[in-house]
Amino acid sequence: MSDPLDTIAGWIAEHAAIPLLWxxxxxxxxxxxxxxxxxxxxxxxxxxxxxxxxxxxERFFPIEHWPDHRVEWTDMFYTILARVGILxxxxxxxxxxxxxxxxxxxxxxxLVAPTLERAIPALFGHPVxxxxxxxxxxxxxxxxxxxxxxRFRWWYALHALHHAQRQMTFWSDDRNHLLDDLIAAxxxxxxxxxxxxxxxxxxxxxxxxxxxxxxxxxxxxxxxxWLGDRLLISPRFHRAHHAIRAAGAKSCNYGAVFxxxxxxxxxxxxxxxxxxxxxxxxxxxxxxGSYLAQQWAGLRGFLHALGVxxxxx
Amino acid sequence: xxxxxxxxxxxxxxxxxxxxxxxRAQGLAFVIDSGAAAISVVDVASAREIRRxxxxxxPHHMALTPDHRFLLIGDTxxxxxxxxxxxxxxxxxxIPMPDPYQLQFSPDGKTLVVTELARNRVDIYDxxxxxxxxxxxxxxxxxxxxFSPDSKTAFVTLQQSNQLVAIATGSGDVRWKIDIGDTPAxxxxxxxxxxxxxxxxxxxxxxxxxxxxxxxxxxxGRGAHNLFLSPDGRTLYVANRVDGTIAVxxxxxxxxxxxISLPGGPDDLDFAPDGKLWVxxxxxxxxxxxDPASGKYEIIEVGRSPHxxxxxxxxxxxxxxxxxxAGHS
Ligand SMILES: [Zn+2]
Ligand SMILES: [Zn+2]
Numbered sequence: 001m002s003d004p005l006d007t008i009a010g011w012i013a014e015h016a017a018i019p020l021l022w023x024x025x026x027x028x029x030x031x032x033x034x035x036x037x038x039x040x041x042x043x044x045x046x047x048x049x050x051x052x053x054x055x056x057x058e059r060f061f062p063i064e065h066w067p068d069h070r071v072e073w074t075d076m077f078y079t080i081l082a083r084v085g086i087l088x089x090x091x092x093x094x095x096x097x098x099x100x101x102x103x104x105x106x107x108x109x110x111l112v113a114p115t116l117e118r119a120i121p122a123l124f125g126h127p128v129x130x131x132x133x134x135x136x137x138x139x140x141x142x143x144x145x146x147x148x149x150x151r152f153r154w155w156y157a158l159h160a161l162h163h164a165q166r167q168m169t170f171w172s173d174d175r176n177h178l179l180d181d182l183i184a185a186x187x188x189x190x191x192x193x194x195x196x197x198x199x200x201x202x203x204x205x206x207x208x209x210x211x212x213x214x215x216x217x218x219x220x221x222x223x224x225x226w227l228g229d230r231l232l233i234s235p236r237f238h239r240a241h242h243a244i245r246a247a248g249a250k251s252c253n254y255g256a257v258f259x260x261x262x263x264x265x266x267x268x269x270x271x272x273x274x275x276x277x278x279x280x281x282x283x284x285x286x287x288x289g290s291y292l293a294q295q296w297a298g299l300r301g302f303l304h305a306l307g308v309x310x311x312x313x
Numbered sequence: 314x315x316x317x318x319x320x321x322x323x324x325x326x327x328x329x330x331x332x333x334x335x336x337r338a339q340g341l342a343f344v345i346d347s348g349a350a351a352i353s354v355v356d357v358a359s360a361r362e363i364r365r366x367x368x369x370x371x372p373h374h375m376a377l378t379p380d381h382r383f384l385l386i387g388d389t390x391x392x393x394x395x396x397x398x399x400x401x402x403x404x405x406x407x408i409p410m411p412d413p414y415q416l417q418f419s420p421d422g423k424t425l426v427v428t429e430l431a432r433n434r435v436d437i438y439d440x441x442x443x444x445x446x447x448x449x450x451x452x453x454x455x456x457x458x459x460f461s462p463d464s465k466t467a468f469v470t471l472q473q474s475n476q477l478v479a480i481a482t483g484s485g486d487v488r489w490k491i492d493i494g495d496t497p498a499x500x501x502x503x504x505x506x507x508x509x510x511x512x513x514x515x516x517x518x519x520x521x522x523x524x525x526x527x528x529x530x531x532x533x534g535r536g537a538h539n540l541f542l543s544p545d546g547r548t549l550y551v552a553n554r555v556d557g558t559i560a561v562x563x564x565x566x567x568x569x570x571x572x573i574s575l576p577g578g579p580d581d582l583d584f585a586p587d588g589k590l591w592v593x594x595x596x597x598x599x600x601x602x603x604d605p606a607s608g609k610y611e612i613i614e615v616g617r618s619p620h621x622x623x624x625x626x627x628x629x630x631x632x633x634x635x636x637x638x639a640g641h642s
Contacts, residue, residue: 010596107411
């Protein structure tokens with residue numbers, strides 16, 4: 001699977017990104033341009049895979065029926081922006097800089113930046129178990145980030161954007177406020193530095209995980225069965241998190257890929273019957289506004305929760 | 314009788330191991346797959362990848378130790394220096410080292426210069442002990458390295474500062490630093506001059522090593538990235554990243570004699586005993602085995618983003634078993 005995708009990414013780097021950088025006088029970033037091309041190509045495959053698998057599921061085994069699908073276009077825009085577009089490029093440059101500065105600072109004191117493989121040498125040269133361990137740690141961190149984002153009023157004001165969608169589909173995974181994305185990036189950044197994550201080393205596996213996250217938002221009856229639901233998060237499990245009664249501080253099923261953390265910390269609910277989603281308390285602009293209207297409404301709610309801005313009607 | 318059988322067996326075992334060592338000593342190429350966290354070991358004779366040595370994160374370049382015992386591989390994001398057996402390809406040792414991007418030993422074998430591209434340091438180590446003598450912050454994205462033949466000066470390109478710096482290896486002092494053009498990359502001492510491939514432009518800058526004066530510029534192709542002198546000293550090759558070509562130059566006059574089309578982002582190259590060039594193609598996860606006479610090439614698939622390449626077939630290597638010299642044609 002990886003070779004043809006690498007070839008396409010290479011083609012984009014060679015024929016589009018690198019000539020552009022050359023004309024702009026930015027050739028020092030050519031290595032990063034190739035990394036971005038890889039990211040974008042794998043992102044495009046994620047989107048294509050989502051489309052090919054989730055669309056039939058939503059068509060033939062839906063939970064909800066809607067008269068029109070206009071509000072889904074915004075979610076589609078979020079997805080493209082997050083998986084193929086500008087956001088990964090930005091994260092890349094930033095993370096590259098921060099990681100180099102961090103490992104350099106350690107090196108100046110004769111220390112070496114930590115990695116899981118150095119802590120557990122047996123992992124070395126075994127990409128699949130290495131990746132699974134990295135994924136478990138990051139997923140655990142994400143559980144707590146997500147759970148806390150429901151706990152604090154200012155944070156949930158941003159996260160409400162994700163919950164406001166009443167027509168939740170496989171496109172809804174990436175609908176997040178930019179500030180919420182930034183907090184998540186910093187959160188992951190710190191963990192990633194502590195365990196030495198190397199995302200480009202496992203592009204196919206990252207692709208699979210991102211696909212699962214999209215699938216978990218799909219408007220479909222699909223569950224993975226009694227055991228399967230307890231091993232990987234299914235659409236049924238995550239829909240309970242998006243249920244109207246679960247919006248805000250008293251929610252359940254915070255996990256993204258693995259349900260273990262919810263089971264371990266007592267927040268799992270496998271019994272809920274799949275139904276409608278949304279956050280009735282959220283500003284209507286968060287639900288049905290344009291991309292910019294959603295971002296603005298999220299920012300307003302955030303500032304209001306902090307007491308910086310008065311509530312205006 | 315038993316002794317005779319035993320010695321016969323022993324003798325054949327020794328012969329066999331000698332023969333296999335000789336065979337392997339003739340023919341491995343080491344290709345650093347910077348995007349796959351691995352070293353591809355390629356059998357030169359069959360032009361096929363036979364093994365992949367995993368490393369931690371993101372290796373880019375390598376250097377043979379002056380005693381030819383180890384091939385050193387720098388893992389930048391992994392912050393490690395890996396000691397590889399240049400005959401078998403086995404990993405002998407790894408030591409922590411911050412962000413080793415390019416690494417090169419001085420001609421006298423006493424100094425190792427390592428650039429930390431991502432965090433803007435140039436490190437000067439003792440070649441024998443790997444003890445750090447100087448860590449210098451000279452500019453942004455220090456990259457390629459070369460030396461004066463007397464080993465007293467190291468030349469380093471600063472890719473983001475657009476500069477070339479000359480460093481006294483003994484004291485760590487900067488002799489001079491000049492603006493050289495957009496994104497300078499490969500650097501090579503040639504006949505009393507320093508040649509620099511200027512990747513943001515379309516060719517080489519010729520620099521006077523005494524004072525850093527730029528004497529002339531030579532167009533070779535867009536994105537001139539790195540330059541290599543053939544083992545017989547008669548040909549200079551320049552890999553042009555953006556144009557996807559290898560320019561063939563006369564090293565005396567620096568006149569471009571030919572341009573060979575080689576798409577896929579040509580980067581580093583090494584010379585095989587049969588006169589062919591083994592060129593890494595950064596964007597095409599492969600190595601091109603190029604016949605410079607005909608311009609034709611064959612492709613060997615390797616891992617993602619192959620960068621540094623080195624063949625253990627060079628005839629100055631003492632590890633090549635006597636009686637079976639590698640030799641260049
Ligand atoms: Zn939530
Ligand atoms: Zn969700």
